[in-house]
Amino acid sequence: MNLRDDSAGQDAADISVREYAPARSVPLDDAAGRALAASGVLESAVPDPYRTGHWLLRAGSLVGAVRVPVPGTGRSLTVRIAPKTPVRRLFFLLGFSLDPAQAWRRGRDGTVDSGAYDDVVPALAHAVERQLDAALRQGVLQGYRQVEESALVVRGRIREAEQIRRHFGRTPPVEIAYDAYTADIPENRILRAAAETLLRLPGVPGPVRRRLAHHRVRLVDAEPLVRGHALPAWQPSRLNARYQPALRLAEVILAGSSPEHRPGELRLDGFLFDMNVLFEDFVTGALREAAREHGLTGRLQDRHHLDTARRIRMRPDLVIHAADGRTPVAVVDAKYKTEKSGVYPNADLYQMLAYCTALGLTEGHLVYAAGREEARVHEVRGAEGLGGRGIRLHQHALDLDTGPAELLTVFRGLAALVAGTDSRPGS
Structure with a gap:
């Protein structure tokens, strides 16, 4: 060791x-x-x-x-x-996982402002506070929510079944249901929960903590979420457009701070990114956007089967389809970590070969977060794909220490390779 x-x-x-x-x-x-x-x-x-x-x-x-x-x-x-990756670069990856289309359009500019902080938690708290400030700048969003309650006056409609069951038909009180225009809506509940989660984290800077506490006060009319319960559902719309960046980041906070996905019975307070998931989201999101520039369509976690009996399931990270949306042209898997020795694992090649065989493809791509390793192409012996060609397995090395513009250039090149427009030798 x-x-x-x-x-x-x-x-x-x-x-x-x-x-x-x-x-x-x-x-x-x-x-x-x-x-x-x-x-x-x-x-x-x-x-x-x-x-x-x-x-x-x-x-x-x-x-x-x-x-x-x-x-x-x-x-x-x-x-x-x-993290091994610089915090500013980590939040660039996070921006792609939250909104790949917007992040791709913005290019070198990040979609998540991490400030000047070098640690994950202070940078995260700063990012959420800035998003909350932007969301609430025009006031707290309100909406209609159905309310069922007992009241001394009639408002809305009477719940006759509940009136008879609870009060044997006597009035008052009256069991009523009505639509209330209120700040107690799913969007505000999620934002309040994210602010409260960050206020419990160790390492949040004092100025950021004070601003988060101010935002929590502004959201006081929203009911707090119950720990361990699913997040309330919300739908993107024109009305909540200014809330959407904050909501996406808040959901990341609440997912990463929940102890329910971890083993054991300990109740943990904190926040954790899974870099494996973050890297996979970044690679698939960026490559899918790059493929669209060539008229191709990418599908995440596309479900397929290896055998004819459809018993062996496969879910590649990304399958890229032709313009018709039905014909696969390439399959991609993101691998954040290599083996301890720093070399590419052979097991990844076997997995990619299975994907290509089942999908009838001649090209398979593995993308690693390993800047020191060189890209490689393997011609598989005895394997024939579409058109009688052999299967080629590509191993790409993505250096996360490079700038955002350089990273996006890599994905444009990979998309061109997949689309068959790459002019490099051997493509």
Whole structure:
């Protein structure tokens, strides 16, 4: 194991690790170590076999900050996981996952303002606060919501069945139902919940925290969400257009702060990005927009079957279709992490070969977040695709340290390759 001991001066109540970095030896008692292991926040948390009272902690694809309670002690641990990718670039990727079409049109400008912060949580809090400010600048949105209640006066319509069941036909009170014009609508509930979630996070800067508290006061007429329940549904419309960027980002906050998707029974307060998911969303969203410039259509998580009996299911990240919308021309899978040695895993090639075989394609594309690896093309022996040609498997290396404009240029080139308009040798 590649172990680096930098635990000197490390407060056990505040632990900092880096995404996919070598394991760290951190001083922790057994109760705290077991709490971390049970939380699912880290890829691994095991006792250090060489140092008593220390645990080896290694982060996986989750980045952010979270507060983990230690059962039976009244204490908690704050775990901060820094991303390998610069925070500003991470939020550029996030902009594509929220709204690929708008992010593609804006090009080098990001759609999520992370400010000048270098840590995930402060940058995230700043981004949400700016979106909330823009959404509420023209006032709190109101809408109609159906209300059912007992009242002393008749308003709207009488719920006759409830009136008889609850009051045996006597009045008052009267069981009524009516449409109320109110700020207690799904959009405001979601925004309030996001602000309250951020106010609970460790590491939110004071000025940002004060502005978030101000926005929460403005949204006080919206009912708070019940923890663990599904988010209320809202539909994009002309009326809530100014809310939509804030709502998309708020839903990311609420999804990443929910402990229901993690193993164990610990109640966690915090926020975590899954870089695997974020990278996949970025690659598929950007490539789908680039393919549209060639008249092609991309479908995410397109469902197919490997066998004729339709028992073996396949769901490639992205299948690109011709202008007719029915004929597949290429299949793409995004792979955020390579093997520990830094090389491309052979298993990914086998998976892509299965996709190409089932879809009758001659071209398959794997996109990795690995800037140091060179792009490769593999001609598969004994495999014949459409038109009698052999199957070619492409492995592309996407360097996330480059600027947004350069990243989008890569996707334009890949889309041209898929569309058959790339003039490079071997295309």
